[in-house]
Amino acid sequence: MSQLFSWKWFHRLGSPRWFYQTSGKWLPWLSMLATGLLLVGLCWGLAFAPQDAKQGNSFRIIYIHVPASFLALAGYYVMAIAGAIGLIWKMKLADMVMKSAAPIGAVLTFVALVTGAIWGKPTWGTYWVWDARITSMLVLLFLYLGVIALQYSYSSQDAASKASAVLSLVGMVNIPIIYKSVDWWYTLHQPATIKFTEAPSMHPDMFQPLLVMILGFYCFYAVALILNTRVEVLCRERRTRWVQELVASKCT
Amino acid sequence: MHPVRRQRLFMVIFIVVIASIAVGLLSFALRENINLFYPPSDIVSGEAPKGVRIRAGGMVVDGSVVRADDSLLTHFQITDGEAQVNVQYTGILPDLFAEGEAAVVTGELNDEGMFMASEVLAKHDENYTPPEVAEAMQEAHNRAKTKDVDAESAKAQTSKY
Numbered sequence: 001m002s003q004l005f006s007w008k009w010f011h012r013l014g015s016p017r018w019f020y021q022t023s024g025k026w027l028p029w030l031s032m033l034a035t036g037l038l039l040v041g042l043c044w045g046l047a048f049a050p051q052d053a054k055q056g057n058s059f060r061i062i063y064i065h066v067p068a069s070f071l072a073l074a075g076y077y078v079m080a081i082a083g084a085i086g087l088i089w090k091m092k093l094a095d096m097v098m099k100s101a102a103p104i105g106a107v108l109t110f111v112a113l114v115t116g117a118i119w120g121k122p123t124w125g126t127y128w129v130w131d132a133r134i135t136s137m138l139v140l141l142f143l144y145l146g147v148i149a150l151q152y153s154y155s156s157q158d159a160a161s162k163a164s165a166v167l168s169l170v171g172m173v174n175i176p177i178i179y180k181s182v183d184w185w186y187t188l189h190q191p192a193t194i195k196f197t198e199a200p201s202m203h204p205d206m207f208q209p210l211l212v213m214i215l216g217f218y219c220f221y222a223v224a225l226i227l228n229t230r231v232e233v234l235c236r237e238r239r240t241r242w243v244q245e246l247v248a249s250k251c252t
Numbered sequence: 253m254h255p256v257r258r259q260r261l262f263m264v265i266f267i268v269v270i271a272s273i274a275v276g277l278l279s280f281a282l283r284e285n286i287n288l289f290y291p292p293s294d295i296v297s298g299e300a301p302k303g304v305r306i307r308a309g310g311m312v313v314d315g316s317v318v319r320a321d322d323s324l325l326t327h328f329q330i331t332d333g334e335a336q337v338n339v340q341y342t343g344i345l346p347d348l349f350a351e352g353e354a355a356v357v358t359g360e361l362n363d364e365g366m367f368m369a370s371e372v373l374a375k376h377d378e379n380y381t382p383p384e385v386a387e388a389m390q391e392a393h394n395r396a397k398t399k400d401v402d403a404e405s406a407k408a409q410t411s412k413y
Contacts, residue, residue, distance in 0.1 A: 007253075050382030054348060059380060088260045124373045125346030129356075131288040169264060170271040177275070186287040186309060188356055190378045202380040 014091040037216030045209035067217035069112040075105035083165030095161040100228035106144035132181035133189035143171035296335035348374035
């Protein structure tokens with residue numbers, strides 16, 4: 001296999017220095033794209049999209065709730081896959097990405113839970129109910145918090161990475177459960193509006209701003225992850241010559 | 253791929269598979285308890301326990317909501333298309349509670365099979381439509397209905413002769 005397929009690019013990808021330099025070039029463009037998409041999506045969704053026939057204006061929280069939930073789930077895959085790469089290839093950069101992804105995912109999950117509760121009160125009549133979707137989402141929050149806690153509970157970074165990679169891999173089981181919970185069990189939470197196989201059960205005038213917001217959240221997630229990882233790179237590589245040169249050049 | 257890395261890859265796959273099997277078995281064993289509510293057919297057939305707090309969920313039957321004039325007492329029926337359960341509730345109903353919409357009620361079944369609810373939650377569906385579109389759809393629906401009725405009555409008339 002090694003003759004057919006060159007692993008060289010993959011190993012170069014694992015160089016923290018290469019990542020720091022490349023991501024520095026991408027970051028301004030990506031941040032601009034994220035800001036633009038989020039601004040357009042928010043204005044469009046909150047001010048111009050028509051209100052819902054049954055819920056009125058309270059449905060507009062969907063423009064935060066759904067993108068945040070999307071990225072909370074997708075971010076878990078990012079974290080778990082980075083953890084797996086770190087375990088298998090002992091790639092330093094993958095461990096750093098895993099550590100950086102955990103707090104972002106935890107915040108997004110928290111946002112999804114809180115916006116859901118705020119929407120639930122006027123719509124359902126309650127802030128919280130222990131149904132399968134909401135409970136599995138709470139478990140996701142605890143998984144993220146567990147990974148963060150494990151990162152800080154070992155004196156050796158290697159041991160911490162290994163432990164949190166195993167935890168994130170085990171927790172990966174939860175992601176399809178969250179996604180399918182509304183179909184498998186009776187829940188108060190409604191089934192998904194956006195489906196991969198069918199057209200969304202939402203009017204296009206309401207769906208288009210949602211799509212912009214989801215794209216914006218993806219870009220925002222990328223920006224947040226890159227920024228977090230860059231800090232982690234500098235922190236862990238602080239004894240290397242290139243970081244010291246970089247710091248020296250910034251200080252003068 | 254280096255043999256050591258391949259071995260670690262198998263280890264990772266092993267972790268994911270074992271964890272999935274464990275959680276799969278767990279949720280299979282607890283499948284009844286993960287459900288938030290009982291459908292009316294389970295309640296009518298006696299599968300739902302009596303005298304303990306349970307939840308029931310279904311669509312509020314069209315024309316079944318009866319409100320008392322002098323109190324917050326409300327009677328209605330919920331259905332899952334197979335069976336119906338009578339519900340009695342005293343209190344303020346959520347804004348989205350309506351006939352033809354889904355609701356989840358918490359309470360106890362009494363001996364007469366009446367569900368004494370202490371909490372009523374409205375369940376929203378996954379459809380979002382602007383008011384004008386919803387109105388237009390309703391109109392089209394009504395028009396189709398009247399057309400059907402017209403066609404039927406016309407048929408009845410023609411068959412008379």
